[in-house]
Amino acid sequence: MKILDKILFAQDFASTSKNLQNVAMSLAKTFKSTIVPIHVLPEDIVNPKAKELLDTVAKEKLNETIEAFKSNGINAENPILKHGVAHDLIAMTASAVNANMILVGSGENKSKDKFKLGTTTERIIQYSEKPVLVIKEDDKFNIRTILCPVDLSDPSKRALNNAIIIARRFDANLLILSVSEEQTSSWFTSKEELNKENEERFEKHKKEFAKFLEQFNLDNLNWDKLETRGEASKEILGTIASDSVDLLIMGTAGRTGLNRLVVGSVTEKVIREVPCSFLTLKSQDVINLHLETDIKDFETLYKAGEQLEKDGFYEEAIEQYKASLGINTMHVPAYSAIAKLYDKLDKPEKAKLYRKSANEIKERIWYNKIEEEVRKLRGS
Numbered sequence: 001m002k003i004l005d006k007i008l009f010a011q012d013f014a015s016t017s018k019n020l021q022n023v024a025m026s027l028a029k030t031f032k033s034t035i036v037p038i039h040v041l042p043e044d045i046v047n048p049k050a051k052e053l054l055d056t057v058a059k060e061k062l063n064e065t066i067e068a069f070k071s072n073g074i075n076a077e078n079p080i081l082k083h084g085v086a087h088d089l090i091a092m093t094a095s096a097v098n099a100n101m102i103l104v105g106s107g108e109n110k111s112k113d114k115f116k117l118g119t120t121t122e123r124i125i126q127y128s129e130k131p132v133l134v135i136k137e138d139d140k141f142n143i144r145t146i147l148c149p150v151d152l153s154d155p156s157k158r159a160l161n162n163a164i165i166i167a168r169r170f171d172a173n174l175l176i177l178s179v180s181e182e183q184t185s186s187w188f189t190s191k192e193e194l195n196k197e198n199e200e201r202f203e204k205h206k207k208e209f210a211k212f213l214e215q216f217n218l219d220n221l222n223w224d225k226l227e228t229r230g231e232a233s234k235e236i237l238g239t240i241a242s243d244s245v246d247l248l249i250m251g252t253a254g255r256t257g258l259n260r261l262v263v264g265s266v267t268e269k270v271i272r273e274v275p276c277s278f279l280t281l282k283s284q285d286v287i288n289l290h291l292e293t294d295i296k297d298f299e300t301l302y303k304a305g306e307q308l309e310k311d312g313f314y315e316e317a318i319e320q321y322k323a324s325l326g327i328n329t330m331h332v333p334a335y336s337a338i339a340k341l342y343d344k345l346d347k348p349e350k351a352k353l354y355r356k357s358a359n360e361i362k363e364r365i366w367y368n369k370i371e372e373e374v375r376k377l378r379g380s
Helices: 017-031 048-071 086-096 119-127 154-170 191-213 232-242 265-273 298-311 314-325 332-344 348-378
Strands: 006-010 034-041 080-083 101-105 132-135 145-149 173-180 223-229 247-251 277-281
Touching (some): 017 132, 034 086
């Protein structure tokens, strides 16, 4: 079972590339992912000897990366070396290799702005339909707190669905933030009327936010709901600072709809100033569940069911538990786990059926033990 199958690892061999490689390994171990390293060289090098030398060095470094992954027990595909415009080729390659996401560093910038993104990274976010995980310089990716801002749109719904599963895998606290934008129009005749309007907007927004959250499975998750008023980008950045957020997860298209080069004005403002690492999602999920259907080992099936249950995939977990019962029909924990999940899915009749089966098996095992003890006492 895999939920994050493949990561395209964009390397620039800068001073921060070693840390980025360590983050790639940490992700691969957490999600059992395959890593595909890629490096893009410029295509406008005129001197053939210089071009040949750059190619040789790049191939050597890519091969070193592959060896580092394999020595740490991580599955890695052959590295990719391309020539041309980096952001365009990285975005296209992510689709070509069917990556779940692109992993990239925040890049270097020549301004004094501490958090400004490098040009290549910013353009990868703009051009790629794949999710993009951007790691800030020297971030060890020790995820304790995740922030997912939502504007109640479909892109933010996608972001939250992925954030929930990622938070579960990292055992992190998830902060779900929604900002009620305030009216600042001069049409109101008095400040009192303006304040009243914004208060009513905020109350309406809180109700819509609560209804929005009803769509998600938040069971067994450490999470908090945050409701604020004001300018969305400022509230997001303020929350990151005040709550020591380690990872920001955002949908990259706003209320105006999806467009290949549009990431949404709020997202654009935030990612240029955000001090922590962040994950952006446009039209595709990071998390994409792949169940292995040819498993014949009971223990593997049962453990897959446990992991699916922990990740919040209740219906898929039930199917894995049932598959394990196809091998071992007397396994009481599997019956009990299925019953518990049917309770959570509000299917009490099915839960009752599997709970009854579990009890019947326990009674049968008990009686078998009694009979065995009696036979021993009789000497038979």
